[in-house]
Amino acid sequence: MKGFGLGLRPRHYEAILKSSPRVEWFEALSENYMVPGGRPLHYLTRIRERYPVVLHGVSLSVGSIDSLDRGYLAGLKALAARVEPEWISDHLCWTGVGGRNLHDLMPLPYTEEALRHVARRVRTVQDFLGRRILLENVSSYVAYRKSAMSEWDFLAALARDADCDILLDINNIYVSAFNHGFDPVEFLDGIPAARVRQIHLAGHDNCGDLIIDTHDAKVIGPVWDLYAQALQRFGPVPTMIERDDKIPPLGTLVLELDRARAISGNVLRKKAA
Amino acid sequence: MRELASLQLAFQDHVYKPGRKMERAMLATRRASAARRLRIYANAYRLRLAEVLGNDYPGLAARLGEERFARIVRAYIAAHPSRHTNLRWYGAGLARFLQHSSRGRDRQALAELAQFEWALGLAFDAADAPLLEVDRLAIVPPADWPALRFVLQPSVQLLVLHSNAPQVWRTARAGGRKIAMSPRRTAVSWIVWRKGFEPCYRVLEADEAWALRAVKHGRDFAQICSGLRRFAGGEHAAQRGAQLLRNWLAEGLLSAAALTSRAGSQGRRRTSRTRRRGARAGA
Known part of the structure; x- marks a missing residue:
């Protein structure tokens, strides 16, 4: 799958079907469609008939010390069988322990112990789903x-x-990088290019002392600059804008996505020259 | 995994009940202390769950007003750590919580308002099922009618309410003038279901409520008509049964998936002709 996508949001369902926007694919939030039936699944099915879709989850809790939630995995597998996504992703985090759920992307301690634990669980998940998954770095x-x-x-x-x-x-x-004081380019340099299958772009709220990842605003200039540096390193990677709150009309996001297209075009042309 | 376990348990405890212990496990910078950083997770947890409850219960929120709803939501969140993988189900216990924990005189009515609104939510994304069409019934031979069993579509829920919760909900959602929440002397039955993509509801007469429950419990058409005698009198019961059936078909309450007649299940003891008829009704 190539090109530029958007996060699929309910307020855009009708607009997508009516206007067939210039978007190459959509990313659906897995949990929103892990429901018995009704409007969400109806629209996802209709949009899937026209566009490739990837599934993006928030509840895998792959870093938790709790056992993997087999019910959740079975539901995800059933949804994947229905949607036939290009790929399935979730986050490198944990979301709760002791059978409880914080519904947040909690960061892990970056230790050898945690690495062994998470790697074992990712392999189990991939064996169960019968496919490789993508894991996202969290704020x-x-x-x-x-x-x-x-x-x-x-x-x-x-x-x-x-x-x-x-x-x-x-x-x-x-x-x-802002919150912990590291160099974001060093992050990019540490990531193996061959493993990067998708890129997310989003907006945030800068509180001065810390930045809160709110996904409720436009992508800011320095993030576009970092995106250009990422493309320089990783080459063409399917890219999308993720907006979860204060969601503007579909056309506004399609225009914002044009900026990603333009940056990508520039970087890749220079890279090829 | 001991270290990872202890960090996760301590962090989760901190989110529920912020204290100083977890601060020692985290790095601080000149710009932001560990306490400030941890507070983001504790606040986000409460804000996220409150947002979910607000989305699931807009009618209850409108009825209670911002302040009282927020107070109830805070109490619910404090008493109910989420045990759900999917936030979709977090608010399931609010009606029971209001019933047992609220101190107001209106707690019964508020609990019913929450119960009613949750039922609308369940109808919204209940499983899809093809609807039973009149044409399909038209080909059932008259002799098979008494043994026909119907299946309600998955979104159908039958509620018994002791208050005017549905009217209060409608007024609250419409932003209309507040109407009094009043307990009723006798319970009233309601049906909630989904038509197309929209949740619907209406009040049920006593005989219809009984008949729908009979359908739900797998009674056949003869048993339903027989049961209706106690409401309609012997000579009108079959007519009332047919009328209810017509309404249910028009409103999309019946699922096509499992229309069965006794002929199907007793096929081995019947003629092959009867088996074919049974299969036709139940295909």
Whole structure:
């Protein structure tokens, strides 16, 4: 799958079907469609008839010490059988322990112990789903004293040990770099290019002392610059804009996506020259 | 995995009940302390769940007003750590919570308002099922009618309410003038279901409520008509049964998936002709 996509949001269902926007694919949030039936699944099916779709989850909790949720995995597998996504992704995080759920993308300590644990679970998930998955770097606000390696080293080692792919969120790299004081380019340099299958772009809220990853605003200039640097390193990677709140009309996001197309065109032309 | 387990348990505890312990496990910078950083997760947890409850219960929220709804939501979140993988189901316990934890005199009515609104939500994304069409019934031979069993479509829910919760909900959603929440002396039955993509609801007469429950419990058409005698009198029961059936078909309450007649299940003891008829009705 190639090109530029958007996160599929309910307020755009009708507009997508009526206007067939200039978007090469859509990313559907898995959990929104892991329901028995009705409007969400109806629209997903109709949009899938016209566009490639990828599934993006928030509940795998691949880093948790709890057992993997087999019910969730079975539901995800059933949804994948119905939607036939190009790929399935989730986040490098944990979402709860002891049978409880914080419904948040909680960061992991980057230790050898956590790496072994997560790699084992990713392999189990991939065996169950019968396909490789993509894991996304999350925005974080805390860093554990126990961490023994950088986030990018952890992600690269995980991709190698678990044989999984990477969904690189450029905004999340920017947010975490600001929050923890590392160089975002160093992050990009640490990621194995062959594993990067998809890129996310999004907006955030800069509170001065910390940046909160809100996904409720336009992509800012420095994130576009970092995206250009990512393309320089990784080449053409399917890219999308992720907007979860204050969602503008579809046409506005399609126009914002044009900026990604333009940057990509420039970078790749220069790279080829 | 001991270290990872202990960090995750401590972090989760911190989100539920922020304290100082977790701060020692996190790095701080000049710009932001560990406490400030951890607070983002604790706040986000509550905000996220409150948002979900607000989305699931807009009628209840409108009825209660911002402040009282927020108070109830805070109490619910404090009492109910999420055990759901999917946030879709987090609000399932709100009616019961209001029933047992709320102190107001209107707690019964509020619980019913929440119960009613949750039922609308369940109807919204209930499983799809092809609807039973009149044409399909038209080919059932008259002799097979008494043994016909119907199946309600998956979104159908039958509620028994002791208050005017549906009227209160409608007024609250429309932003109309607040109407009093009043308990009723006798319980009233309601049906909630989905027509197309839209959740619908209406009140049920006592005989229809009984008949729908009979359908739900697998009673055949003869048993339903027989049961209706107690409401309509012997001579009108079959007529009332047919009328209800027509309404249910028009409203899309019946699923085509499992229309069966006794002929199908007793086929081995019947003639091959009867088996074919049974299969036709139940295909």
